[in-house]
Amino acid sequence: xxxxxxxxxxxxxxxxxxxxxxxxxxxxxxxxxxxxxxxxxxxxxxxxxxxxxxxxxxxxxxxxxxxxxxxxxxxxxxxxxxxxxxxxxxxxxxxxxxxxxxxxxxxxxxxxxxxxxxxxxxxxxxxxxxxxxxxxxxxxxxxxxxxxxxxxxxxxxxxxxxxxxxxxxxxxxxxxxxxxxxxxxxxxxxxxxxxxxxxxxxxxxxxxxxxxxxxxxxxxxxxxxxxxxxxxxxxxxxxxxxxxxxxxxxxxxxxxxxxxxxxxxxxxxxxxxxxxxxxxxxxxxxxxxxxxxxxxxxxxxxxxxxxxxxxxxxxxxxxxxxxxxxxxxxxxxxxxxxxxxxxxxxxxxxxxxxxxxxxxxxxxxxxxxxxxxxxxxxxxxxxxxxxxxxxxxxxxxxxxxxxxxxxxxxxxxxxxxxxxxxxxxxxxxx
Numbered sequence: 001x002x003x004x005x006x007x008x009x010x011x012x013x014x015x016x017x018x019x020x021x022x023x024x025x026x027x028x029x030x031x032x033x034x035x036x037x038x039x040x041x042x043x044x045x046x047x048x049x050x051x052x053x054x055x056x057x058x059x060x061x062x063x064x065x066x067x068x069x070x071x072x073x074x075x076x077x078x079x080x081x082x083x084x085x086x087x088x089x090x091x092x093x094x095x096x097x098x099x100x101x102x103x104x105x106x107x108x109x110x111x112x113x114x115x116x117x118x119x120x121x122x123x124x125x126x127x128x129x130x131x132x133x134x135x136x137x138x139x140x141x142x143x144x145x146x147x148x149x150x151x152x153x154x155x156x157x158x159x160x161x162x163x164x165x166x167x168x169x170x171x172x173x174x175x176x177x178x179x180x181x182x183x184x185x186x187x188x189x190x191x192x193x194x195x196x197x198x199x200x201x202x203x204x205x206x207x208x209x210x211x212x213x214x215x216x217x218x219x220x221x222x223x224x225x226x227x228x229x230x231x232x233x234x235x236x237x238x239x240x241x242x243x244x245x246x247x248x249x250x251x252x253x254x255x256x257x258x259x260x261x262x263x264x265x266x267x268x269x270x271x272x273x274x275x276x277x278x279x280x281x282x283x284x285x286x287x288x289x290x291x292x293x294x295x296x297x298x299x300x301x302x303x304x305x306x307x308x309x310x311x312x313x314x315x316x317x318x319x320x321x322x323x324x325x326x327x328x329x330x331x332x333x334x335x336x337x338x339x340x341x342x343x344x345x346x347x348x349x350x351x352x353x354x355x356x357x358x359x360x361x362x363x364x365x366x367x368x369x370x371x372x373x374x375x376x377x378x379x380x381x382x383x384x385x386x387x388x389x390x391x392x393x394x395x396x397x398x399x400x401x402x403x404x405x406x407x408x409x410x411x412x413x414x415x416x417x418x419x420x421x422x423x424x425x426x427x428x429x430x
Contacts, residue, residue: 026087129146137294253336262308272291348360
């Protein structure tokens with residue numbers, strides 16, 4: 001029977017010492033580095049975990065990491081024993097553990113080397129992937145968030161080729177040079193802000209884990225800028241024209257158009273309107289638990305969506321067009337919308353890119369993406385007079401101010417809406 005126990009390398013050390021997982025079985029033993037270190041005064045030898053004390057505020061994350069490594073080792077040992085029909089060799093066990101924990105081969109003597117910023121960022125990502133770290137609501141991070149983390153880490157590593165990147169050098173010089181680096185690559189202001197926000201999240205993690213003591217990232221000068229970006233919505237008339245467009249000679253485009261309209265008349269995100277299951281459709285309503293927030297929403301099925309479902313009934317289990325990737329759908333949407341005459345209207349796009357204000361005049365169809373569907377729904381329903389607070393129950397916006405920033409209502413629209421309101425009020429008085 002295999003035994004799995006943690007030991008400190010040097011219990012008498014007046015400072016942090018590495019924690020090693022000892023796996024013993026059939027006179028064999030594997031010493032597997034946890035990559036974690038701790039001061040012996042903070043170690044509970046009986047529980048083989050960090051003490052839950054105020055002096056070590058990161059004890060929960062720390063202990064979760066150790067529990068995950070130990071649990072993975074126990075699982076891998078069982079799986080290998082069943083697969084090989086014998087006890088695995090220590091080398092076989094180590095190799096499989098490295099794969100399961102997404103580690104490169106690590107030499108034991110290297111565990112004493114200080115972990116670099118990029119190495120810790122790798123661990124930060126791995127812990128999100130493996131469910132060691134969870135969101136504030138206790139859920140696992142979604143694939144898109146993890147991909148954003150990985151993209152940011154790669155961008156930092158690339159920047160680090162020309163900048164001495166350590167926790168101590170995350171200062172004003174780093175901030176200004178990194179932002180300038182992103183601006184030179186042509187990133188928009190909000191994209192730069194997202195990179196900075198993820199770096200701040202990572203540095204919070206590094207601080208909690210005891211690897212970082214440099215608090216400059218909490219300074220007001222280390223700002224993650226965010227402005228209301230340029231985006232469009234399609235009016236009810238434009239959606240109707242899009243629906244009328246004859247795409248029968250290009251069935252793949254017709255399916256994409258129909259799927260986009262499902263999004264435009266449900267208000268669901270791409271990840272939700274492309275994964276509607278038959279059981280979500282009940283008595284003329286869609287019952288959906290959204291992937292991003294986990295919120296349950298109930299949406300009446302719009303006549304246009306009913307017509308689309310009738311078209312695909314019997315062809316697909318959910319009577320809706322099959323999904324494709326977000327990127328591919330965006331490409332096809334350009335091919336579709338440029339055929340719609342009313343979307344040839346030229347619009348003015350204004351944004352900050354590369355640190356400079358940019359103004360472009362382009363046809364409206366060029367700005368249509370899968371997310372335009374959701375924004376169109378929110379804007380059109382709001383303009384119809386439906387209460388914002390009730391509409392937010394469907395869109396998932398938590399504050400009215402955030403919702404009003406999201407929808408695309410022009411000042412002229414508000415003026416007309418107010419005039420109509422006053423007209424109705426006068427008629428009632430008379």
